Amino acid sequence: MPQLAPHxxxxxxxxxxxxxxxxxxxxxxxxxxxxxxxxxxxxxxxDAARRAWSEDRTNYTPNGGIAPLREALVAKLARENDIHxxxxxxxxxxxxxxxxxxxxxxxxxxxxxxxxxxxxxxxFTMNAHMLDAVPVPYTLAPAADFVPDIDELDRLVGDRTRxxxxxxxxxxxxxxxxxETLVRLLDFARRHDLWxxxxxxxxxxxYGSKHVSLASLDxxxxxxxxxxxxxxxxxxxxxxxxxVTPKGLADTMRTVQEAQxxxxxxxxxxxxxxxxxxxxxxxxxxRDHYRQNLELATSLLxxxxxxxxxxxxxxxxxxxxxxxxGGDVASWAERLLLTERVxxxxxSAFGRSGEGWIRxxxxxxxxxxxxxxxxxxxxxx
Numbered sequence: 003m004p005q006l007a008p009h010x011x012x013x014x015x016x017x018x019x020x021x022x023x024x025x026x027x028x029x030x031x032x033x034x035x036x037x038x039x040x041x042x043x044x045x046x047x048x049d050a051a052r053r054a055w056s057e058d059r060t061n062y063t064p065n066g067g068i069a070p071l072r073e074a075l076v077a078k079l080a081r082e083n084d085i086h087x088x089x090x091x092x093x094x095x096x097x098x099x100x101x102x103x104x105x106x107x108x109x110x111x112x113x114x115x116x117x118x119x120x121x122x123x124x125x126f127t128m129n130a131h132m133l134d135a136v137p138v139p140y141t142l143a144p145a146a147d148f149v150p151d152i153d154e155l156d157r158l159v160g161d162r163t164r165x166x167x168x169x170x171x172x173x174x175x176x177x178x179x180x181x182e183t184l185v186r187l188l189d190f191a192r193r194h195d196l197w198x199x200x201x202x203x204x205x206x207x208x209y210g211s212k213h214v215s216l217a218s219l220d221x222x223x224x225x226x227x228x229x230x231x232x233x234x235x236x237x238x239x240x241x242x243x244x245x246v247t248p249k250g251l252a253d254t255m256r257t258v259q260e261a262q263x264x265x266x267x268x269x270x271x272x273x274x275x276x277x278x279x280x281x282x283x284x285x286x287x288x289r290d291h292y293r294q295n296l297e298l299a300t301s302l303l304x305x306x307x308x309x310x311x312x313x314x315x316x317x318x319x320x321x322x323x324x325x326x327x328g329g330d331v332a333s334w335a336e337r338l339l340l341t342e343r344v345x346x347x348x349x350s351a352f353g354r355s356g357e358g359w360i361r362x363x364x365x366x367x368x369x370x371x372x373x374x375x376x377x378x379x380x381x382x383x
Contacts, residue, residue: 009112009134016124017332017351024336025345032374034362035345037173037318039236041291041365044284047235050276054269063268065259067094067244071275075244078278083205084218085227090252093245093259094266094274098203098230101245103129104258105226108251109165109197110135116199117158117166119150120353121320123173123201127353138163141355148177148311152190165197166190168216171204174352174361175320176313178211184219191224203230203243204316206285209293211314223248233317234285235277242266242274292317295364295371302372306380317364320349324358325381331358342377 018035025031054060066072072089079085079092095101102125110116112134118126120139130137138158142148155166168187170179179187191198200216217225230243247255259265299319303310309322327334335348347363349356364371 007134009131013128013131014124016128018124018347021335021339021345021347025339028339028343031339031343031345032370032377033345034366034371034374035347037233037363037365038238039233039288039317039365040367041236041284041288043236043240044277044281046280047237047273047277051240051269051273054272059268059272061268063265063271065256065265066090066092067266068268068271068275071271071278074275074278079246083202083215083227085215085246087246087249090255091247091249093247093255094271095243095245096263096266097232097241098201098228098243099125100263101228101230101243102126102199102201103132104262105199105228105245106130106133106135106165108254108258109199109226111164113162115160115163117155117163117196118353119167119169119172121174121349121356121359122167122169122353124351126167126169126201136162139353139355140166142172142175142177143355144311148172148175149179149183150187152186155190156194159194159196163194163196165199167199167201169201170216171202171208171213171315173201173204173316174318174347174349174356175311176316176318177311178208178213178315180211181214181219184214184216188216188219188225192222196224198225200225200227202227203233205229206234207289207292207317208315209296209313213315217246231274231277236284236288237273237277240270240273242270292364295366295368298368299362299364299371299375302375306378307383308378308380319362319364321360321362321378322358323349323360323378326379327358329357331356331360335360338377344374344377346374 072092075092106129115136118137127137217227227246232238311320332348347361349359
């Protein structure tokens with residue numbers, strides 16, 4: 003029978019989804035594995051989607067999205083991100099996931115290299131492999147406070163390096179990069195003439211640390227910015243995100259959007275518009291909820307002597323289980339699920355540097371979080 007393209011065999015499976023799919027077949031599991039808000043979508047967002055369906059707004063839209071939504075995003079970017087663009091630089095996508103894949107498709111030819119964070123979101127690496135490109139991991143180490151080492155980045159750049167992915171606030175780490183760090187990363191990209199892909203999906207969830215958008219510091223138009231409504235507005239299943247491009251790519255983007263998706267579903271775009279321009283109190287309430295869960299979780303871990311990274315963004319907790327996982331945290335996480343009914347994401351799913359760590363999602367009920375964390379083995383004194 004016909005064969006798939008040879009490079010497809012190199013696409014790694016998601017270690018997060020493996021745990022989730024096992025957990026979905028079990029009863030009474032404390033779900034701390036999937037990064038999904040546990041709060042409901044705000045009423046005004048759902049009402050907008052229902053109106054769109056009832057009014058039969060179910061036709062094709064322009065490739066980039068309906069004009070009111072793109073205009074609202076332009077205003078939001080200027081007001082909240084200090085990114086000043088025109089409508090033809092904002093493209094509504096099927097979640098941040100499509101925006102990430104689309105950007106890599108624009109920038110990478112077969113065999114080209116892209117620098118990706120390690121630990122980092124699994125899709126960065128998966129996308130590169132799907133495009134027959136080469137993901138080159140750069141280490142985010144505890145000794146360096148999980149901040150990129152510019153000297154290491156310089157050593158990793160080769161003749162085929164085309165781009166670097168930067169993720170702040172970070173999934174899985176919860177790290178928020180300072181403006182100084184972002185400036186250094188832009189200087190690095192400029193010296194090596196690289197594109198920058200900035201994943202800012204968790205922009206609204208920071209704790210005592212200001213989120214700074216990379217494109218707000220970009221003076222030579224090399225940053226592609228990826229945003230999503232999924233986490234911010236509890237709309238993960240609605241699948242709306244947006245990509246902000248450098249100038250001059252409108253014709254190319256229209257062609258690419260037409261070939262990939264034509265457009266995002268019109269009712270979903272009206273829901274997105276209501277989210278962007280509507281009441282943001284539910285977002286603030288969700289942030290407070292995640293912060294309270296963070297305080298609860300860190301207090302429990304402190305009592306038990308379990309090491310973790312104090313996050314300043316997103317809604318995850320990066321926990322050191324090296325004392326228990328025996329050098330294979332993926333297998334250990336599956337055993338924990340089967341024996342204790344606690345589902346966590348193994349750190350190795352996010353790259354080699356994640357070995358020995360786990361990612362726990364804080365977007366859940368406090369009692370679930372408490373019960374799940376209480377079943378993690380503590381170090382022997």
